[in-house]
Amino acid sequence: MGYDMYSATEPDPQQAAAIQEAAEHVEELRCQYMNTASGPAATALEDQLNAAWNAYDKARTGLYFRLNIWGMGTARQLMGALDMMTDAPMPPWPALETYDLTEYPDAPEHHPTGPERDAAHTRLTDQERAFLDTERATRDHDPQTPGIPAYKLTSNDGWLVSEREIKTALDAWDKTDPADQKQVRCEFPWWDEWLEFLRYNSKRGGFRVY
Numbered sequence: 001m002g003y004d005m006y007s008a009t010e011p012d013p014q015q016a017a018a019i020q021e022a023a024e025h026v027e028e029l030r031c032q033y034m035n036t037a038s039g040p041a042a043t044a045l046e047d048q049l050n051a052a053w054n055a056y057d058k059a060r061t062g063l064y065f066r067l068n069i070w071g072m073g074t075a076r077q078l079m080g081a082l083d084m085m086t087d088a089p090m091p092p093w094p095a096l097e098t099y100d101l102t103e104y105p106d107a108p109e110h111h112p113t114g115p116e117r118d119a120a121h122t123r124l125t126d127q128e129r130a131f132l133d134t135e136r137a138t139r140d141h142d143p144q145t146p147g148i149p150a151y152k153l154t155s156n157d158g159w160l161v162s163e164r165e166i167k168t169a170l171d172a173w174d175k176t177d178p179a180d181q182k183q184v185r186c187e188f189p190w191w192d193e194w195l196e197f198l199r200y201n202s203k204r205g206g207f208r209v210y
Contacts, residue, residue, distance in 0.1 A: 001069045002066055003066065003068075003153070003210070004066050005161075005208065006207060006208050007205070008160060009201075025056075029049045029052050061196060062200025067190075085169065086146055086148065086149055086150065089151075094135050096131065108121040139159055140162075142164060142165060144164075147172060148168075152165075158210055162206045163203065163204075166202040169198065
């Protein structure tokens with residue numbers, strides 16, 4: 001189990017083009033590697049392929065970040081100690097029976113963009129639309145407290161961590177004693193990547209947790 005975090009905003013055209021170019025380069029080198037018989041040649045391609053994957057990851061900076069269950073537990077512990085997180089109560093989840101429903105509606109966003117999603121939206125009843133609207137509002141709720149609400153980093157329910165929440169968390173980090181910052185960076189090599197992800201999405205509509 002882990003936590004997959006995606007930027008709430010699609011990449012701009014320039015970043016999308018860079019990602020596409022990097023992905024194509026990875027695929028080109030991968031095909032060459034699969035068809036290379038020579039040991040030395042394959043070794044040389046391995047280095048190129050690793051570099052290409054790193055370039056692909058760099059092109060996608062800010063769009064995606066993953067922590068496994070232990071990594072997220074560590075992140076929560078650190079963020080709590082650094083006042084980057086808040087214990088705001090989780091908002092109540094909408095109940096199906098409130099909307100006279102017995103089964104969870106088929107949410108359009110679970111379908112690919114285009115005719116399939118349009119058809120799923122058309123099939124919804126008024127009660128189902130109302131339920132899904134309330135559910136989205138619950139996921140997107142910002143309690144207006146300093147830092148990121150802890151509940152948004154404890155489940156895979158598609159919570160939206162808002163720009164404001166991220167900025168207040170980053171403000172707390174920036175006010176942390178430099179010696180403590182250095183210690184965190186030394187003990188947890190992925191911390192700077194996490195901060196980079198947060199900073200990117202503090203200006204890109206936030207990110208969702210799945």
